[in-house]
Amino acid sequence: MTRLPDQISKWFAARGWSVHSHQQAMLERAEDPALLLIAPTGGGKTLAGFLPTLADLATGDHRGLHTLYISPLKALAADIKRNLRTPVDEMGLPIRIEDRTGDTPASRKKRQRADPPHILLTTPESLALLTSYEDAPRMFAGLKRVVVDEIHALAESKRGDQLFLALSRLQAMCPGLRRVGLSATVEDPGAIAGLLACHPDPCEILQADPGPDPDISMLETKEKPPWAGGGAAYAIPAVMDQIKAHTTTLIFHNTRAQAEIFFHNLWLANDDGLPIGIHHGSLDRVQRERVEAAMQRGELRAIVCTGSLDLGIDWGDVDLVIQIGAPKNVKRLVQRIGRANHRYNAPSKALLVPANRFEVIECHAALEAVRAHDLDGDPRGPGPRDVLCQHILIRACAGPFDADTLFAEVISSGAYTGLTRPEFDACLTFCATGGYALRAYDQWQRLQQRPDGLWQLRDPRAAQLIRMNIGTIQDTDTLKVRLKRNRGGKPLGEVEEGFAATLSPGDTFLIGGQIVRFESLREMVVEVSRDPGRKPKIATFMGTKFATSTQLSQRILALLKAGDWSALPSHTQEWLELQAELSQLPRAGRLLIESFKQDGRENICVYGFAGRNAQQTLGLLLTKRMEEMGLAPLGFVATDYATLIWGLDRLTDAGPLFEPDKLRAGLDQWLAGNALMKRTFRSSATIAGLIQRNTPQARKSGRQANMSSDIIYDTLVKYDPDHLLLRITREEAMRGLIDFGRIEEMLSRISGRIDLLRLPHISPFAAPLLLEVGKTPVQGEGHERLLAEEASRLMQEAGLPP
Structure with missing residues (x-):
């Protein structure tokens, strides 16, 4: 297909538009088995993905489902539906377009299975659910194309793994299925293409003209950034000036709690009463949709947001993006920058606002990376087996299956091409019996093998429970928040269960930009009333706490080594010069450890530049080693670039602390009894189907789920101890919050080259760490020595013998 049908050509001409070269290429290569299009934001990549579909439907008589569009966001699916509906209606094409997400009414979902539209817009979870029905082959019988939008976002998560497994199932039902991936930000096109390919057929890559570089810089403020913290309150006046100077501004934050704080402070400074909204994943859906609708109508001057607006919703009036706090990840920053000037060949305008002094350096390094088109990203490794276990159960819901056939499907797509047959069989056995220690319990006997060798559900009624728990998103245990009324008031959003447990009547907190007062907890609902006149607590929204990427950390170290800091603000230059004068600057090929006395305690500061999660783990492991060496550590605090440890005794030789074998042995011992393992187990066990959060009766509370998963663990x-889920748990923990791989990367990078410097006092780089929140105490020998000394002092004061 190389020529557009007349209806489509006339529609382009009526607008004075011409087909972009990458859109024409998509038409010409419509029969490629798989194709990845990388095109800049505003470059018409979504229309490019749909052009072969529109051309085919305009000239043919297709019955049933023709094209499946998959988006990582429900809001994006709804936005695409709106944007696609307009040209289809204006062209007069008889094409039915519908979306299907968790928000779609049950009656429409049922009708869609019996009478699917030509184009169905959905999410990975809804697609997995569709493949679980026995009538799935009939619904997908005529499917020709699958379009995966923002594929880079899905490729980095278990949602993507679930999607690619579902695609392997669709390919088996529709052998001629064509796959298309769309993205604006891909650091490794070959890796994404490998995931999208239907092996052995390759996935080709089509690169569009990237367009002009973004207009991006750091925001200049009268106030200097603080030494520590993440709120960037100092920049509120400067941000307000930018809002006034632009039509619509998106203000991105890395966490939901920080977004709430900033929004609250912004409103206090909003003397002109400009319309400003807030949008994040913990807000009530109705409130989010109200904000989105106001944005589309151009009624808001600014919106404070999080990753909930990272992806490509098309708001043409956005002419400025502000990133509050260091972006931590260059690819995420580029994605967010692309929300501004959502038009082809129009440069996006963005400003970075460092939250503290060190983030000035990180923001500068990120700016350099964006200008060099140097995106970051780490390889994800093999497909997670908890997702595979869920996929096997989903396949069983659709009817009896042959294990050999299913194995061939699984290894044809995504991150599972390297899966071995014994690994697959272990997952199948787990799904069938629960494993050795659980096989005696009836509730985990879910599959059985028939005499003809096919596998099926042991009890067909189990399909309902499996379908109710499909998905890989493990949201934190949350409770609904509502305004108190006689019969349940207006929903405001959600807060974490652990946060709700700390509230007493009269306590206040922020949600949706409002200060509310806690009244009561009734039937798992937090009831509140408005209380605008008091200082709020901050709800501990889980959100995502990003760690600085490996590549960005390397850029920071290179910047420190360069010695030319003229592009940095004068206050930051002076800080670096003081550090170099008193101590030295961290270097990529060596590990700098500073030793000094502060407030009567011995301190060491370890500059590992391994990211927050790994530096936190390093603190746990090093204090454990220090305990073994008799150095009496008392506590530590970690940031993305360093770990500060304080204790009673001085470190004179750092070498024994960093012996890789002993660090790993300490990790193994620590993991064995750590609560983090139970939390990781609960997540994997829920995805794998061992624990059901949702039942036909009700959703289990977080506490109920914790109790059952802890008992099983x-x-x-x-x-x-060799159970499949325990092995999965360890793998997940190692590459998740523990991030031990970054520690191993650091050890490999320094290769035993350690500089232990004894300083006369705290260094300029170490000082801000003492201001950080999240200090972790060590309850060991040092703590016991302090108690003994205090007891002795008190006894002497009382006139008693020591």
């Missing part, structure tokens, strides 16, 4: 550790 303790049972497996005691009676079946």
Whole structure:
């Protein structure tokens, strides 16, 4: 297909538009088995993905589902539906377009299975659910194309793994299925293409003209950034000036709690009463949709947001993006920058606002990376097996299956091409029996093998429970927040269960930009009333706490080494010069450890530049080693670039602290009894189908789910330590919050080259760490020595013998 049908050509001409070269290329290569299009934001990549579909439907008589569009966001699916509906209606094409997400009414979902539209817009979870029905082959019988939008966002998560497994199932039902991936920000096109390919057929890559470089810089403020913290309150006046100077501004934050704080402070400074909204994942859906609708109508001057607006919703009036706090990840920053000037060949305008002094350096390094088109990203490794276990159960819901056939499907797509047959069989056995220690319990006997060799559900009624728990998103345990009324008031959003447990009547907190007062907890709902006149607590929204990427950390170290800091603000230059004068600057090929006395305690500061999660883990492991060496550590605090440890005794030789074998042995010992493992186990066990959060009766509370998963975890550790889920848990923990791989990368990078410097006092780089929140105490020998000394002093004061 190389020529557009007349209806489509006339529609382009009526607007004075011409087809972009990458859109024409998509038409010409419509029969490629798989194709990845990388095009800049505003470059018409979504229309490019749909042009072959529109051309085919305009000239043919297709019955049933023709094209499946998959988006990582429900809001994006709804936005695409709106944007696609307009040209289809104006062209007079008889094409039915519908979306199907968690918000779609049940009656429409049922009708869609019996009478699907030509184009269905959905999410990975809804697609997985569709493949679980016995009538799935009939619904997908005529499917010709799958378009995966913002594929880079899905490729980095378990949602993507679930999607690619679902695609392997669709390919088996529709052998001629064509796959298309769309993205604006891809650091490794070959890796994304490998995920999208239907092996052995390759996925080709089509690169569009990238367009002009973004107009991006750091925001200049009268106030200097503080030494620590993440709120950037100092920049509120300067940000307000930018809002006044632009039509519409998106103000991105890395966490939901920080977005709430900033929005609250912005409103206090909003003397002109400009319309400003807030948008994040913990807000009530109705409130989010109201904000989105106001944005589309051009009624808001600014919106404070989080990753909930990272992806490509098309708001043409946005002419400025502000990133509050260091972006931590260059690719995420580029994605957010692309929200501004959502038009082809129009440069996006963005400003970075460092939250503290060190983030000035990080923001500068990120700016350099963006200008050099140097995106970051780490390889994800093999496909997670908890997702595979869920996929096997989903396949069983659709009817009996042959294990050999399913294995061939699984290894044809995504991150599972390297899966071995024994690994697959272990997952199948787990789905069938629960594993050795659980096989005696009836509730985990879910699959059985028939005499003809096919596998099926042991009890067909189990399909309902499996379908109710499909998905890989493990939201934190949350409770609904509502305004108090006689019969349940207006929903405001959600807060974490642990935060709600700390509230007493009269306590205030922020949600949706409002200060509310806690009244009561009734039937798992937090009831509140408005209380605008008081200082709020901040709800501990989980959100995502990003760690600085490996590549960005390397850029920071290179910047420190360069010695030319003329592009940095004068206050930051002076800070670096003081550090170099008193101590030295961290270097990529060596590990700098500073030793000094502060407030009567011995301190060491370890500049690992391994990211927040790894530096936190390093603090735990090093204090454990220091305990073993008799150095009496008392506590530590970690940031993205360093770990500060304080204790009673001085470190004179750092070498023994960093012996890789002993660090790993300490990690193994620590993990064995750590609460983090239970939390990771609960997540994997829920995805794998061992624990059901949703039941036909009700959703289990977080506390109920924790109790059941903890009991199972303790049972497996005691009676079946090699259980599949325990192995999965360890793998997940190692590459998740623990991030031990970054520690190993650091050890490899320094290769034993350690500089232990004894300083006369705290260094300029170490000082801000003492201001950081999140200090972790160490309850060991040092703590006991302090108690003994205090007891002795008190006894002497009382006139008693020591």
